[in-house]
Amino acid sequence: MNARDQLIQLIRDEAVFHGDFVLTSGKRASYYIDLRKLSLDHRAAPLIGDVLLDLIADIPGVSAVGGLTMGADPLATSMLHRGLARGLEVDAFVVRKEPKDHGRGRQVEGPELEGKRVVVVEDTSTTGGSPLKAIEALRKVGAEVVAVAVIVDRATGAQAVIEAAGVEYRAAITLDDLGLAPQ
Ligand SMILES: O=P(O)(O)OC[C@H]1O[C@H](OP(=O)(O)OP(=O)(O)O)[C@H](O)[C@@H]1O
Ligand SMILES: O=C(O)c1cc(=O)[nH]c(=O)[nH]1
Numbered sequence: 001m002n003a004r005d006q007l008i009q010l011i012r013d014e015a016v017f018h019g020d021f022v023l024t025s026g027k028r029a030s031y032y033i034d035l036r037k038l039s040l041d042h043r044a045a046p047l048i049g050d051v052l053l054d055l056i057a058d059i060p061g062v063s064a065v066g067g068l069t070m071g072a073d074p075l076a077t078s079m080l081h082r083g084l085a086r087g088l089e090v091d092a093f094v095v096r097k098e099p100k101d102h103g104r105g106r107q108v109e110g111p112e113l114e115g116k117r118v119v120v121v122e123d124t125s126t127t128g129g130s131p132l133k134a135i136e137a138l139r140k141v142g143a144e145v146v147a148v149a150v151i152v153d154r155a156t157g158a159q160a161v162i163e164a165a166g167v168e169y170r171a172a173i174t175l176d177d178l179g180l181a182p183q
Helices: 003-014 045-055 073-085 129-140 158-164
Strands: 016-022 028-033 062-068 091-095 117-125 144-153 168-173
Touching (some): 045 073, 045 144, 062 073, 062 129, 073 117, 091 129, 129 158, 144 158, 158 168
Parallel strands (some): 062 117, 117 144, 144 168
Antiparallel strands (some): 016 028
């Protein structure tokens, strides 16, 4: 099985929870995809790095990857490490939900990104609000956001939100892959 198929199997088996959940949109849903459970799991983390690197492999000149803490954080470090194994020099960054209120007061942590081409990563997208917030913070520090790459898209409008901000949106895994319907 390739990395994507292995990851789909792990998500189906271990990261889809059924019940009554409130989403970021405020709407309720009967399932929740908890990718933090897998992005911090030794079996899945390398697969996530590979699947997301494959998803953006055709985009030239990507210097760094990251997104809004905390869902994006382990994704970005997996990509950094799996990238190194492929001979890529891709850095990671973390976008805080708010700028730090002391120290250097930064919202974007990691190597300097001014003038750099970066990809925003995300575990699961619902409204697209989290990657949009990351895009805004990255633009403030002078980075060029060339794409948003998510593992699972819930098909609830995130793509349109990101494209309206002028950024390409890509998802590695769809609800269909997981045997789920949009809610
Ligand atoms: O597309 P969106 O509407 O932004 O929703 C998806 C976001 O929701 C979850 O994070 P959450 O906001 O629960 O915060 P966390 O990462 O701190 O757990 C998930 O990790 C995504 O980041
Ligand atoms: O909307 C959300 O908060 C959300 C939905 C989901 O399936 N997974 C997740 O991590 N967040």
